[in-house]
Amino acid sequence: MSRQSDAQEILKVGAKVMGEVERNQQLWEAPAAPAHDVYTGVLFEALGAPDLSATALGRAAEKVLVFSGLFGATSFTDRIPAYRLSMGVDLSPAAGDGPGRLGGYWRGALAEPLRERVGDQLVLDCRSSGYAAAYRPHPEQTLVVNSFTEREGTRKVVTHFAKHARGELTGMVLRAEQMPETVDQVAELAAERWDVEVRPAAGRTPHQLDLIAAG
Amino acid sequence: MLIFLPPSEGKTAPDPDGTARLDLDSLILPELAEQRRTAVDASSG
Numbered sequence: 001m002s003r004q005s006d007a008q009e010i011l012k013v014g015a016k017v018m019g020e021v022e023r024n025q026q027l028w029e030a031p032a033a034p035a036h037d038v039y040t041g042v043l044f045e046a047l048g049a050p051d052l053s054a055t056a057l058g059r060a061a062e063k064v065l066v067f068s069g070l071f072g073a074t075s076f077t078d079r080i081p082a083y084r085l086s087m088g089v090d091l092s093p094a095a096g097d098g099p100g101r102l103g104g105y106w107r108g109a110l111a112e113p114l115r116e117r118v119g120d121q122l123v124l125d126c127r128s129s130g131y132a133a134a135y136r137p138h139p140e141q142t143l144v145v146n147s148f149t150e151r152e153g154t155r156k157v158v159t160h161f162a163k164h165a166r167g168e169l170t171g172m173v174l175r176a177e178q179m180p181e182t183v184d185q186v187a188e189l190a191a192e193r194w195d196v197e198v199r200p201a202a203g204r205t206p207h208q209l210d211l212i213a214a215g
Numbered sequence: 216m217l218i219f220l221p222p223s224e225g226k227t228a229p230d231p232d233g234t235a236r237l238d239l240d241s242l243i244l245p246e247l248a249e250q251r252r253t254a255v256d257a258s259s260g
Contacts (some may be wrong), residue, residue, distance in 0.1 A: 027259045031233025039222050041223025042223070065218070067222065070224075070255065075242070080237065080242075082228055099257055106250075110244075110247070117244070124216060170220065181216050181247055184242070
């Protein structure tokens with residue numbers, strides 16, 4: 001697909017990043033590095049993987065799953081190449097078989113393996129909606145992280161800051177002396193950095209952890 | 216507790232000095248290897 005003339009349209013990217021798309025043509029030959037090194041966005045910068053202790057990195061390898069349009073999900077330390085492909089892409093070929101819409105493709109593939117892996121553990125969910133749709137744990141065992149800036153009593157979501165807050169909270173969890181295991185324990189840890197509000201799960205809506213910073 | 220993260224698929228950096236190559240059997244949840252192979256082939260083709 002990345003070699004096709006309409007690759008830019010299929011991948012829903014601007015002309016400026018077509019150089020990155022060309023990386024997709026060498027996925028089998030390109031160097032593969034740990035996912036926490038390959039992903040360089042705001043969330044991962046705020047998480048600060050290069051500064052994690054060996055203990056914290058080991059905890060991350062065991063406890064963190066990074067959802068992905070290309071791989072479904074990887075661990076924090078799985079070795080992957082750099083690539084450009086989002087969960088919102090449709091990889092339906094003009095003819096023949098293919099994954100089709102990646103959201104639905106991975107939703108079907110991930111359901112059973114992740115149900116077994118998650119078990120009855122709490123999931124701290126820092127994903128955006130497109131990736132959250134690929135697998136949803138039971139609402140009662142899911143704590144979704146939201147971030148707001150508040151100014152003069154009005155709250156708003158600023159995407160950059162929301163990503164930063166999720167990365168920062170993940171880093172705090174990984175570095176904690178004892179890893180939190182409950183909603184209350186996560187909220188207590190988060191309260192060291194933000195004003196925090198917890199909204200309990202209700203029906204199909206998971207627990208919500210609202211991190212509030214002054215705007 | 217597990218932590219679910221999004222990727223930063225708009226921002227990825229290649230490892231300029233790396234020698235390791237993608238090995239689907241080494242990834243977590245190896246039972247997904249075939250689906251991953253399909254996605255990688257479709258994306259790189």
